[in-house]
């Protein structure tokens with residue numbers, strides 16, 4: 229992917245998102261708005277030009293899977309429709325490399341707002357941990373809005389296009405899923421099993437709705453959809469992996 233025109237941006241945004249994901253939620257600005265078992269979901273209330281763009285940060289711990297497995301199922305287009313319940317259609321516009329793709333997703337309509345689509349590059353990468361050089365166990369998937377010749381977003385200078393070629397307001401998003409594998413080595417030197425694995429997840433998301441939608445509606449949708457999404461996704465990955473050999 230190093231040769232692709234997007235590579236400098238992919239490299240920069242992915243590094244920025246890794247740093248951002250690692251910042252704690254301790255500092256007072258984050259508001260805890262959902263808890264479910266090990267999952268803690270935080271948000272900040274922010275508006276850009278009157279549009280709700282509340283940044284979200286979720287932390288979660290899932291036993292029995294590796295960080296690679298969690299990121300693999302999040303990145304791969306083959307499984308997305310199994311766990312993403314808010315999209316109607318998904319298309320890979322370009323396969324930049326084995327670890328980088330460009331997606332176009334049409335999201336289900338959130339009444340009374342107009343229907344949205346999302347066009348973004350998605351990049352999967354293993355991250356050497358600067359603090360712990362032999363921790364080869366951190367993986368990240370970063371999704372960030374981009375343009376693409378095959379899905380122009382503009383016509384008459386606005387973000388609205390005619391229904392014929394998909395009249396959707398285009399959201400602008402930056403998302404990062406950072407997963408670290410923790411291994412509790414078995415006492416008796418036995419082989420590692422899934423019972424010895426824990427995956428520590430940080431999920432960060434900023435979605436700009438791209439066009440007006442009532443703040444109260446968006447905040448209610450985010451409050452409902454994000455916990456549901458992360459719970460469904462992590463359970464899906466556990467179920468997909470539980471009877472398969474471990475992939476680090």
Ligand SMILES: O=S(=O)(CCO)c1ccc(-c2ccc(C3CCCC3)c([C@H]3C[C@H]3c3ccccn3)c2)cc1
Nearest residue numbers: 314335338344371399403435437449450453454457
């Ligand atoms: O993590 S990902 O990269 C996974 C790949 O799909 C991701 C997650 C979320 C979105 C997204 C896009 C649009 C909306 C809204 C904005 C106005 C109307 C639709 C929302 C709001 C609805 C909330 C939501 C939260 C979580 C999951 C889905 N829906 C979320 C896009 C990508």
